[in-house]
Amino acid sequence: MSLQLFSFLVAGVVVLTGSLGVVMAKHPVHAALFLIQTLFGVAVEFLVVEAHFLAAIQVIVYAGAIVILFLFVIMLLGVDNAEDLSVEPIIGQRPLAFVGGAAILGLLLAIINSAGITGVPGNVDAPGPTGEVLPNVNQLAESIFTEQVFAFEVTGILLTVAVVGAVVMARRIPGALQPLPDIPAISGFGFGSTGDTDTDGDADAAMAAGDEQGDDS
Amino acid sequence: MTNFLVAAESSAELSFPVLTSLIVVPFLGAVLVALVPKARVEAHRLIALMASVITGALSVWVLLTFDRTDGGFQFRSDDPNVWIESLGIRWDLAVDGISLFLVVLTGFLFPLAIIGVKPEHSPKSYFAWIILLEAGVMGVFMSLDLFFFFVFFEVVLVPMYFLIGTWGHGNRIYAATKFFLFTMFGSALMMIGILAIVFFHESATGIVTFDVVALAEGQNWGVDAGRWIFLSFVLAFSVKVPVFPVHTWLPDAHTEAPTAGSVILAGVMLKLGTYGFFRFGLYLFPEAATWFAPVLMILGTVGILYGAAAATVQKDLKRLVAYSSVAHLGFIVLGTFAITTESLTGSVVQMVNHGLSTGALFFLVGWMYERRHTRQIAELGGLQKAAPVFAAMFTLVMLSSIGLPGLNGFVGEFLILLGAFVANPWIASVAATGVIFAAVYLLWAYQRVFHGKAEGDNATMEDLRPNELLVLFPMIVLIIFLGVYPKPMIERIEPSIEVLVAHIDANVDGWTEPTADVLVAEESHDEGEEEEEEGESE
């Protein structure tokens, strides 16, 4: 067992336990912490195949920025109350979710099995145009700023737009806040419903309420 | 005697793209109307009128320079502008005897529709839509490229949808939606048909083209495939015509449409379907057309009788005229699929004539509605006393619609029935009873509306105004002229019909045009002569 494989397996266990933790943690804060674990694990996996730059980005952007953002939101809104995972309001959702997840897993594995990756694993630090072997970061940079430069520019725009959008969305609207319309009933994906059955009347009322709200804002 | 209409110059020498202008001028007019600020009310109408009059003048110029001895496509650019090279889509316009008069009719009716009726509100968008519609209609009649044909065929829906939906009466939204959905439904299948024949052609010749002429000459599809694709085209056109039983959008659309909308709908837009039967039915699918001809002849005949019967009991005058359109268009369908030179010529003649007479009828009914604010026959009566000129005009147009010899309506109807009789005497004999019903429903309506004693508002109805007379006058002149002397029209149509029939003859095995027996008179009659038995001719 090479060091490479060993590192992969260790990090893999970290990733898997972390992701299971995200899914199973009742408390969102815990879930966020598990997410950090996972992301670190993934960063390690990146390192294993010598994607140094991406590993760094992974830690900085994901663990450093995104998860912190999650935690900020949790704190800011005080939505840190635990979720009761033993209850499932939508009938049939959970079993079907497991079936679907398992099916996806099985099918992906089957595809992986049948696909047969034929490339030569190795160092992506391939020789550059001048024949010298360039570091990973240089290669990445060259690709991004030459072939993919248009996409890169677009991502820049995307981020700007996203920031503006986020500001607009999260901006506090003057005046009293209107509560969201109360939706009394929840019905599943055609598998029956909980609570009282939804009727058109309710839906219309809800729509009407939504309209009013829109007018006010 | 007809030399004054002889082409002044050969179409090949044309340097000015006149056909393109026929589409571009109204289109630019529409854009211009849209750009002029809303406040300048009179400008919209003026611009629309100018654009349509220029278009009309250009179409008349096309008519005058048209070479009446040539049955092929004229004014066609030798090197059509390629639009999308890889798909073989080209801006390829031309007219022949079949489309010529429809183009002229379009150019003729639109200015009248713009002069004749003012919209009740929002004139700006109204005029913009109307002349945009003209551009679309012109495009349909002149495109030889299936792609552009289809685009124009769909484009015309939008202005008409808004004209009915915005400026219509009563139940206008329902009518507009019905109109739109019906026609969309039909043309959706046609699009598949178009793609199918293009692919068939491509797999046989390796050339991707939407050129109708190339496709029609190639006939690169099997018999069965051709029949199925023909059906998809026929469905699209049948809805547009409309052929029984997909006609029900028509009474609603006609009734609820504003007057100009009804005039254009009846005068021009219904012809998109019948024109389609010619160009994209008979010409493109000769085999399938001859194979389905009996069914379509029967449907046409059913349309004639059914439309007449339904018209008889209508209580709404405009709806009655709308149903009469169903009957008249039934004649055209019958003539188209009888596939004899006479009936095909008659069908084209009838297209033009129906546009004139029913267009005029819709004008009159519309003006009546403007004055009396009702179309209910029961609420009208005795109008002849108050409005004698109105009544006289109505009478003349009505008689043309009934098919009185000497007026234009008769010529087409007669040729259609004559040709159809040669092809199938029984169907033609049944269809000919339509002339009885036409008299029944129109005269009865006339009696209830114009005869009798006038009461209330009917007694004081205003007679025709000068501008209305101005609109009617050219129509009336044509109604009489084309009835008395239809030769200038027929002699331009016929060469193209002969080309079409020859095309069908060449492409369908075992089909020849049904023709009449010709007996020659003997010099003198001899009483004792043996009777010469002529074979059973029917």
Place this chain on the structure above:
Amino acid sequence: MLTPTYYLVLSALVFSIGAVGVLVRRNPLVMFMCVELMLNAVNLTFIGLAWGLNDIGGQVSVFFVMVVAAAEVVVGLAIVVAIMRRRDGATADDLSVLRG
């Protein structure tokens, strides 16, 4: 010997766990986290194959995925904030205004 297949299997596992998480959890924030899990799973695939096929393109893709993920989180969280401000403690199931 480490092969790209290992990466693919790990990716498949994480992806499935994330998918189940999205389906099962009701807290919108946690759902978001599960979506992040799935994205990371995809990133693992990219990285593994970039290595396996010796092509830098896979890494470039990961880079873009991260950018998009960041943008998505920013906007998504803004939406969650906007919703939560109007209704405290709402779960994903409470938000069914778009019901037909």
Place this chain on the structure above:
Amino acid sequence: MVDFVYLVPLFPLLGFISLMLVGRRLGEPAAGYLATAACGGAFASTVVTFFGIRGLEEEERQVTKTLFNWVIAGDFGVDVAFLVDPLSVAMMLFVTGIGTLIHLYSVGYMHGDPNFSKFFIYLNMFVFSMLILVLGDNLLLTFLGWEGVGACSYFLVSFWFTEEKNAMAGKKAFVTNRVGDWGFMVATFLAFATIGSIDYLTINGTAAQLSTPVLAALILLLFVGVMGKSAQFPLYLWLPDAMAGPTPVSALIHAATMVTSGVYLLTRVNGLIYEALLHAQWVTNIIAWVGVGTAFFAATIAIAQTDIKKVLAYSTVSQLGYMVLAVGSGVFVAAIFHMITHAFFKALLFLGSGSVIHGMDDDQDMRRYGGLRKLMPITSATFIIGWLAIAGVPPFAGFWSKDEILLSAWDLGGLNGKLLWFFGLITALMTAFYMSRQVFMTFYGDYRFGDPDADEVDEAWAAYLAHAQDAKLEAGTAADDAIEAHTKAVAALETAREAYVDAQIELSQAADEEATVAAQKVVDAKSTAVDKAEAAEEKAQAARDEAGAVAKAASQADADARSEASRRVEPAPGEQLTAGAASEFVPAAVKQRAEHHPHESNWQMTTPLVVLAVLSIFGGLLNLPFTSDLHFLEHWLEPSIVFEHKFAASGLTKWILAIVSIVAGGIGIMGAVMIYLKHNADPKKIEKPILLDAWGYDRAVSAFMGGPGAKMFEGIAWLDANIVDGMVNGTGSFVRGSGSAVRRLQSGLVRSYALGITLGSVALLAWFLVRVAA
């Protein structure tokens, strides 16, 4: 000179156009004279053309004059071309000639009409169309004229359109004719399909080459057209109703010219009919029997009509039946001969009736006429000439032509021919009868316009009885009141007497003087009261007796009136019908009529009457049967008619038949004399209500069209709105319905959607896998 034929239709056309442009400004009577001049010009041109044709060799007397190509498409080609031959010239002569006379007449007749000029627009247009019909060298051009005259007939019948009845009649005429036009059109198609041409010369020339079914179909389809235009059973319905139009119209269009165009058409295609006579006689038999049947049928109806124009209308139908019979017998000359003489005398009769109607304040009911001979001398004299002509009295025009038709029917031979002849003869008898009836009712007898007719007398009696009954009831009530009043008075007297007796008893028991005096006063007072009451009672009794007497008298008067009414007998024939005791109660209209003074018409109206009367007398000279040299018309028409008819019947038979028909006419006239002049029998025995109702046929057809026919149309409209459109709307609601069913899936739950996505991707992945594995 033949080229003058172009002028013939041109004159009325110019008249039509100029009247249309300036007619209203010309006004009355200039517009009328302009129209008359236009028609007269056409007549003059026709005369010139006539001499032109006469100047040609007999073989060359069929000239085709082409104006321009009309409709040409494919193998079909037809010109606007005139066929000038003896037949068309003969027809044109009387169309324009009689037309001119009737134009002149109309100037007088339409005097004062607000639409005076419009009338002449239509009239000129009619003449133009009629000439096109006559001159057309092919079926289609004839059809143009055919429809043109139909349209003019429509305009003119509904000329006074404010009356619902007139409008209805105009429409009926047009629509019924359209049924016939269907036959005409299909015949044209058939001619083209089997002959390749629709001009008459070709059709007649190739008739021998046609197969029998085609020949039969061609003739019978044309005959359907003829049934419409020439008002043959079963399409004759429109003609009697068409009398709603102004009378000159009835004379010109519905008697002399337009209605004969069917017969003209059949004569035009005589080559076909001749062929049918030779090889398919059943076809001509159908024509002959329809003709004679119509003649007979219409004559029975004419017997009972009370409207002066209706009699003439049914008479026209009947006479047209004769002409059709002649055609069906193959004797075209007789048909044309009768057409011409009929045009003379029927136009005369119609114009005469118009003159009468004009003089009688637009009243058309013959029962109110009588004794007009002295009041309208010219009208009655000319009318009587017309009557003698139509009744078949020699030597008037009608006798010769009718006799020839009867002879031709007889000449067909066999039982068939004899039966045709017999029915024709009976019809002749009836014709003589009903025409005599009309003449006697109108011009003979007493002047009774101011007298009430039977209905009005009934009305008067009803009013009289009602009045008597009212009087009786009133008197009865008054008597009852008087009795009651008397009873009350008696009661009051009783009370007063009792009070007096009481007062006397009081007096007798009075204790002291003072009381006695007081009681005495009371007694006195009571005594006065009794006296008063007695007086009142007496008065009341007198009143009661009087009221009783009045009531009795009123009751008696009522009873008298009733018995009078019950004893009211129909006046003996010829005796003046009077209201008798009820004469005070006749309707006001009668009085109005009584104040009206019938007058002879103006010169514009009487001149045509005189001219036509002369023609009716001498019209027979056209074709006298005595020697071949006198067959002017026959010789004239020879070039137009395919073969020469030689009567098989011997000279003796001819004479016998002629005498028989004279006798039949005489019987008819004598019958009418007995009934309507001498009043030897009750006319009611002959004028059956069912005859007045035209055997109920018209009503049955109307009922059918208004009932099941309308129902069928309604049904189709219902079908359209509900089934056909219903399917369309059904498709719409199906889409909407399924949409709202599917809508439930759209729960709005993010996680449900996510599950959907998951399951979808599972399916996709599975599909990939299968594809890869396969």
